Amino acid sequence: MPALIENSDALAAAVQQITLSTSDADYIDQLAPVLRDVGRTDRAAQLIQSLTQLSAEREADIERMCSTNHQEFVTSVNQLLRVREGTVELTQEILSLYQEIQASTEDLVEQKKNLVDFRGVRQNIDEATEALNACLDVLRLANQVYDLLAKKKHYAALRALDELQNVHLREVSRYKIADMIEKSVPATQRLIAEAVMTDVNMWLYRIREASQYLGEVAFYHTEMRRTRQKERTEKDEYFGRFKLNSAVELVADENDEFDILNNEETETQVDFSPLLECMHIYETLGRSDYFRAEYAATRRRQKELLIPTTLTLVDEDGADLSSLLESVAGFAIVEKATIRKTDSFRTSVDVDELWDSMCQSTVTLISNALHHVDNDEKLLRIKGRIALFMQTMASWGYSVTSLNSLLLAIFDKYAQFLKKRFSEDFQEIVSTDDYMPMPINSLDEYNKVVNVSWYTPDKDPEELTFPCVLPFSQMYPLCCIDIRNFLNQVYLFSDDYFERSAVIDETLKNSIDELLCEKVCQSLVERLSSQYPGQIVQILTNLEHFETACQELQGLLLQVRRSSISGPIVLAATEQFRAGKKTAEKRIFELVNSKIDDLIETAEYDWMATTSPSDPSNYMQELTRYLSNIMNSVLLGLPTEIKELIYFDALSHAANMILNLPLDPSVKRISPAAVRTLAKDVSFLSSFVDSLKNPILKENLDELIQTVALMQADDQLEFFDVAQRNKKYGMVDRENGAILLEKVTQGAAVVQAPPPATRSDKFDKFATISSRFGINK
Structure with a gap:
C-alpha cells in the first residue's frame, strides 16, 4: 500500500510537471519517463486517473472562478472545452505513443538481452584469444629455443628456455600446453648440453689436428728467442752467463711479444669460446663436475691418440721425431692456456699428470728407436730437437727433468x-x-x-x-x-x-x-x-x-x-x-847395444900375439863410426838429454863388452902385445869420447881404461895394496883385476920363458896374493 501511495504521488508530481511544461518538447521529456514506468508496471490506469483527477481539479477551479466571473467562466469553459478536446486528442496520442513506446521497449529489452548475450560471447572470445595468444607466444619461444640451437647459439637458447620456463609458462600455467612444455624442458636442456658438448668435441678435434702446427710455431718462437739471446751475448758477454728461460733472459726478451695462440704472422688462432660457452652452460645446468670429468676423459683419449705406436729416427729430415715433439708441445700448450683462461676448470695436477704421461711415452718411443741410429750427427740432430722441445716447454712452466735421462742416454x-x-x-x-x-x-x-x-x-x-x-x-x-x-x-x-x-x-x-x-x-x-x-x-x-x-x-x-x-x-x-x-x-838401447854387441863380436884379438898392429882394430873403428853416425843422423832428432842418455848407455855397454873380451873364460893367457893392442883400441875409443866434449860420457870408460892400465902396470902388486889401488885403480873390480893380472902374468911368462926357479917364485907369490882375495887360478 505504501508503494501504491508513493506511485500515486509520483504520478501526480509528474502530471503537475507536464502541465507546467511550456513547450511540446518539455512535455514529451516529462511524459517519457512516466510512460516508461507505465510500460513496466501497468500503471496506465493510474496515469489516466491522475490526469482525470487533474482535469477535475481544474474544472472545479474553473467553476469556482466562473461563479465569480461568468463571462470569464464561459470563456474559460470554452477554453476548457477546447482544452478538453485537446486533452482527449492528447490522451489518444499518449495512448498511441504509449503503444509505440511499449512496442519499442519490448524491442529494446530484446536487444538489451541480445547485447548482454553478445557481450558474454565477446568476453569469452577475448579470453580465448588472449589465452591463444599467450600459448602462441609460449610456442614461439619454444620454437625460438630450437631455432637458436640450430644456429649454434647455445647459451642464448638456454637463456630463452630459462625465460620460457620461469616467466612465460607461469602465465599459461592453467593450460595443458604449459604442462606439456614444462615436461619437455629437461629434454631440451639435454639437447642443448649435447649440442654444446658436440661443439666442444669438434673444437677439441680441431685443436688436436692443429696441435702439431701450434708446436711448430712454439718451436719457431723459441728459435727466435735463441737468436735474440745470441745477439745480446755478442753485444754484451754478461748475457752469456744466463740460459734461455732464465729471469734475465725473460726480462730482456719481454719487449718482443709473441702470442703463440693468436698470431697473424703465423696464422694461428685458438679461440676458447666454445669451451667457455660449454663451461658456462654446464655450470648453469648444475653439471659442472660432469663436464669437467668428461672433458678430462676426452683429453686423455686424445693424448693416447697423439702418441704413435712406433717411431723412426733414421729418416733424413727427422720428420717423425719433429711431428711427435711438436704434437706433444701443442697439446701441452693448449692445456696450460686452458688453465690460464679458466678458473679451476683444469687443475695443475691433471695437466701435470697428462704431461708426465706424454713425456714417459715419448721417452719410451725414442729410447726404443735409438738402437737404429748409427750416426753421431743424427744423434746430435735428435738431441737438438729434444733440447728445443725442452726449452719451449720449460717456458710454459712444465717440468722437463724426466727428459734428462733420455738426453743422458743419447749422450752416452x-x-x-x-x-x-x-x-x-x-x-x-x-x-x-x-x-x-x-x-x-x-x-x-x-x-x-x-x-x-x-x-x-x-x-x-x-x-x-x-x-x-x-x-x-x-x-x-x-x-x-x-x-x-x-x-x-x-x-x-x-x-x-x-x-x-x-x-x-x-x-x-x-x-x-x-x-x-x-x-x-x-x-x-x-x-x-x-x-x-x-x-x-x-x-x-x-x-x-x-x-x-x-x-x-x-x-x-x-x-x-x-x-x-x-x-x-x-x-x-x-x-x-x-x-x-x-x-x-x-x-833404442837394445838396438844400439845389439849393434855394439855385433861389432864387438867381430873383434879378433890374438891374446897370445907377439906383436901389436900400429892401427886400432877394425871393429873399434866400425864401433866409433857407428856411434858417430847414429848420433848425427838417426838420433839427431831426439832431445839432448835422451841423446846423451843413449850415448851414455851405449858407451857403458861397449866398455863392459870390451872388458868382457879378456875376461872370457876361454882366454887363459894374455900376452903383452895383446895388451898393447887392447890398450890402443881403448885409447882410440877414449879419444873418440873426448871428441864428444862431454866429460860425463868419459866416466863410462874409467873402469875399462883403469883395467887396461892395470894390465900394463909394471908393478902389479900395487893393485893388492888398498891405498895404491884406490888411488890408481879405484874403478877396477877386485875380482876382475886379479883374474886379468893372472892372465897377463901367465901370458908374459909364456912369451918371455923365464928360468923355472924365478917363474916358480913369481907364481907362488901371485898364488898367495890371489888366495888372499879368494881368487882361484
Missing part, C-alpha cells in the same frame, strides 16, 4: 759413436804414418801445424828457412786435430740444454784417455818391435810430444770444465806416454 750413445769414429781415425793415422820428421814447405803451413798442435818451437818463425822439418811425424798434428775436434764435438752436445756438465766432463776425460792410451800410445808401443832404429827414434819423439800434449790437454780440460767439481784433471794417458817413452828408450 753419442760419445760411443764419437769414440768409435775417432778410434778409427786414430788407428788409420797411426797405421799410415811414415814415421819420419814432418816436412814443412812454407810459413803458412808451419803456422797451421803449430796452431793445431801442442808444440812450442825453439826458434821464432822468422828465423826459420823453408823447407824445414819438425821433430815429430805427421801423425802428431793429425792426432792433435782429432783431439780438438773430439773435444769440440763432445761439448757441442751441451750447447743447448744438456745440464749434466759433470757427466760431459767425466765422459770427455775418460774417452780422451781411452783413445790416447789404446789407439795412440798402445799402437805406438806395439810398433817398437821394429828393427829400424830410425822408426823407433821417431816413435820416441812422438811419444815425447804426446806426453807434452797430454799435460797441455789437462790444463785445457780444466779450463773448459763446466761442472762445479774442483781439483786438477789428471789423464792416465800422460803416464802411459811417459811409460811408452821409457819403453822406446829401452828399445
